[in-house]
Amino acid sequence: MEVMKVLHMNGGRGVTGMGDSSYANYSLVQQKVITMTKPITENAITQLYYSTLPKNLVIADLGCSSGPNTLFVVSELIKVVDQLRRKSGHDQSPEYQVFLNDLPGNDFNTIFKSLPSFQKKMRNQLGAGAGPCFFTGVPGSFYGRLFPSKTLHFVHSSYSLQWLSKVPEMVESNKGNIYMAQTSPPSVLRAYHAQFQADFSMFLECRAEELVLGGRMVLTFLGRRSEDPSSKECCYIWELLAIVLNEMVSKGLIEEEKMDFFNIPHYTPSPSEVKSEVQKE
Numbered sequence: 593m594e595v596m597k598v599l600h601m602n603g604g605r606g607v608t609g610m611g612d613s614s615y616a617n618y619s620l621v622q623q624k625v626i627t628m629t630k631p632i633t634e635n636a637i638t639q640l641y642y643s644t645l646p647k648n649l650v651i652a653d654l655g656c657s658s659g660p661n662t663l664f665v666v667s668e669l670i671k672v673v674d675q676l677r678r679k680s681g682h683d684q685s686p687e688y689q690v691f692l693n694d695l696p697g698n699d700f701n702t703i704f705k706s707l708p709s710f711q712k713k714m715r716n717q718l719g720a721g722a723g724p725c726f727f728t729g730v731p732g733s734f735y736g737r738l739f740p741s742k743t744l745h746f747v748h749s750s751y752s753l754q755w756l757s758k759v760p761e762m763v764e765s766n767k768g769n770i771y772m773a774q775t776s777p778p779s780v781l782r783a784y785h786a787q788f789q790a791d792f793s794m795f796l797e798c799r800a801e802e803l804v805l806g807g808r809m810v811l812t813f814l815g816r817r818s819e820d821p822s823s824k825e826c827c828y829i830w831e832l833l834a835i836v837l838n839e840m841v842s843k844g845l846i847e848e849e850k851m852d853f854f855n856i857p858h859y860t861p862s863p864s865e866v867k868s869e870v871q872k873e
């Protein structure tokens with residue numbers, strides 16, 4: 593499956609982006625995650641501001657989607673920087689360049705349509721003295737280069753990196769399952785882990801090129817506590833979906849062969865798996 597071509601959150605309808613089944617209406621969990629990690633994000637941007645005092649602050653949000661969270665993180669980051677600037681008595685505000693990245697199928701149009709009102713709101717909230725904010729949409733996979741070398745000061749990504757670049761290549765069928773399950777052959781579990789390693793290390797390699805010296809990165813993604821890759825904490829949701837799909841196969845609604853080759857390109861690593869890739873980079 594070509595994830596790059598098919599994966600996208602449901603877009604919105606109209607300027608508000610609030611169609612019934614749009615991601616905008618189903619992103620409350622992700623919003624909670626952003627709120628939970630806010631102290632970490634604020635701490636990182638504070639350290640960045642004081643250590644680099646940039647004239648142009650370049651921020652990238654990777655896997656931005658299209659919904660209320662898309663501009664929320666960025667607006668919070670800009671507010672923090674503006675408060676720090678005022679507190680430190682700097683009259684000169686940085687100019688902000690914001691790159692919003694997602695896969696090409698993302699509903700960038702809805703984001704672009706919401707920008708004029710967002711910018712107006714930001715100007716009102718920040719008042720005079722805050723620097724202008726320029727937005728750019730960047731369609732493409734974050735498992736490859738997206739920006740020129742040494743251009744980014746701050747990289748943020750929330751609830752996106754658990755998606756793999758592709759379905760892992762398997763030497764055995766994962767029959768009856770669509771993800772790593774207790775009954776999956778060990779080779780399937782190894783294939784998933786290998787795909788995570790290849791993808792995550794590529795992500796880190798690319799960002800290492802793109803970040804300026806002293807740049808910061810806050811990445812939030814789904815993981816698991818257990819070292820067992822098929823533990824219930826990460827796989828249960830997919831096991832439930834597999835039960836439904838298997839039932840549809842038994843009723844002849846889905847061809848068995850299609851089910852045999854359908855697997856989800858998703859991986860929730862353990863802390864030690866993440867640490868190991870970070871240390872290699």
Ligand SMILES: C[S@@+](CC[C@H](N)C(=O)[O-])C[C@H]1O[C@@H](n2cnc3c(N)ncnc32)[C@H](O)[C@@H]1O
Nearest residue numbers: 622655656657661694695733734750751752755
């Ligand atoms: C669950 S949404 C999270 C969106 C937003 N960050 C939030 O917190 O609400 C995951 C997003 O990651 C994007 N995504 C997945 N794989 C990607 C990739 N390889 N490159 C860029 N974006 C990707 C998806 O298209 C989707 O919009």
